[in-house]
Amino acid sequence: MKKILFGLTILSAFAAAGAQAESTIGARGNINFVGSINADSCTVRSPGASSSGANMLVDMGPVSAKTLGTEAQPATSAGGITSIAKNIDMQVECASGTKVALKLAPTNTSGKGIAVTGGAQNVQIMLVNNDAPLDFTSGTATLEAPYADGAINIPLTAYYTRKAGAELADVVGGQANATVAYELSYE
Structure with a gap:
């Protein structure tokens, strides 16, 4: 019995020492x-775009020249194949009662479209809003956005297309990058 009590006393001492250890x-x-x-x-x-602050990145991905539409019909290629579209839908959240206009200004234009850099030739990017291609002939395009309960959606779709007058045989593959500055103005 003494051995059991002695063992329990030692065990209790170790348990008490462990409970008081510093964290x-x-x-x-x-x-x-x-x-x-x-x-x-x-x-x-x-x-439809990854974003960092106010900047957006639209990855157009690799696109076959055979799917390229034209300025007038960006969504349909010469062979009747549906062109590859990238939705950019800009979702704008505003204070109640705000009227918004979106101004788009490409770094460089190509006919009615956006000029590309990087090696591809006779190719451009066309932006489409509600099935209507935007015209950048003047250097900019402005869209008036309808107001809807503090949230406004400006639907935009981007397509690679052939430059005006370019045939499929004129297209040279390569990188096709472009930049468009956007500016919102409110009332």
Whole structure:
């Protein structure tokens, strides 16, 4: 019996010593918050584009020359094949009662379309809004957006097309990159 009591006493002593052990401090660091406050009445998002701040990236992917439409019909190729489209739908959230206009300005134009750089030749990008190709002949295109309960959707679709007057045989493959600046104005 003495052996059992002695054993329990020693076991209790070890348990008490373990319960009073200091906790170990692990990783330490800081949580930093960054950002800014501005007077903009609207914010822009696009489910069809990856975005970083106000910038969007539309990955057009590899596209066969045989699927390229024209300025007048970006969605249909010469062979009747449906062209590959990239939806950019710009979702604009605004304060109640805000009227919005979207101005698009390509870095370079090509006929009615957006000029590409990177090696591809006789190719351009056409933006389409509600089945109507945008015309960048003047250097810019402006869309008035309908207001709908604080949320506005500006549907845009991008297509690679042949330049005006270019035939399929004139198309040379290669990188086909372009940039279009956008600007929202509100009332």
